[in-house]
Amino acid sequence: MTESSKGTKSTRITELGRVAVPVADQDRALDFYVGTLGFEKRADIPMGEGLRWIEVAPTGGAAAISLILPMEGQSPGVETGIILTSEDIDADHAALRDRGVDVDAEVKRWGDPVPPMFGFRDPDGNKFVIVQ
Template sequence: MSRTTRITQVATVGIHVTDQQKAIEFYVDKLGFEVRRDVPFGDGRWIEVAPPGASTTIALVPGGVPAGIRLSTRDADTDHADLVARGVDADAEVLRMGPAAPPMFAVRDPDGNSLILVESS
């Protein structure tokens, strides 16, 4: 059994916002961040912002979508199997939401904090 995951970086920290447009105005107009991603997602949008040059982004997550820390992994299926085998509290299966979203799953640390592993290409 592998003792190393394929996690490569802290990619995105998701925070819940009540109004994505107001959140964009705050982060971009007030803090000077740039919009890195703004794409359709379910019934809404998936929006990520970051300071210029930063590698980690902040996702402006609408209600109903899990917020939290997203980690990039090279292989969600293999990491899922390895972590479950090690007794990590993980989702029952890797989530696949179609071509618009990469494979992903969540794990919980001993305090119940969620970390979402998202496969990156």
């Protein structure tokens, strides 16, 4: 049995750096994530043949979201599994609703230990959850 199969540290993975979210129009997505959600743009790099590597993130957040064009046979509008954190869930729900974002009708409250939360969709229908 090797050291890596005995349960000792076998990789040098240190953190979740970014997640990819498929979007139909990178400019429209960039405007939504930066202009509407208030994220910061961390990268917008041409990759040749009209492709771009775009990363956005909440200000000061460790992990980023890469706004990618869908791979062949895929489409935007996915359940991302991404859960964002809010300091004030009610204020953020109201602010996003007022900005025209497709948010759940209300903040869900199931009681401890489940945090208050609501879902929202970006312009491509990609689904996210915000918790407090």
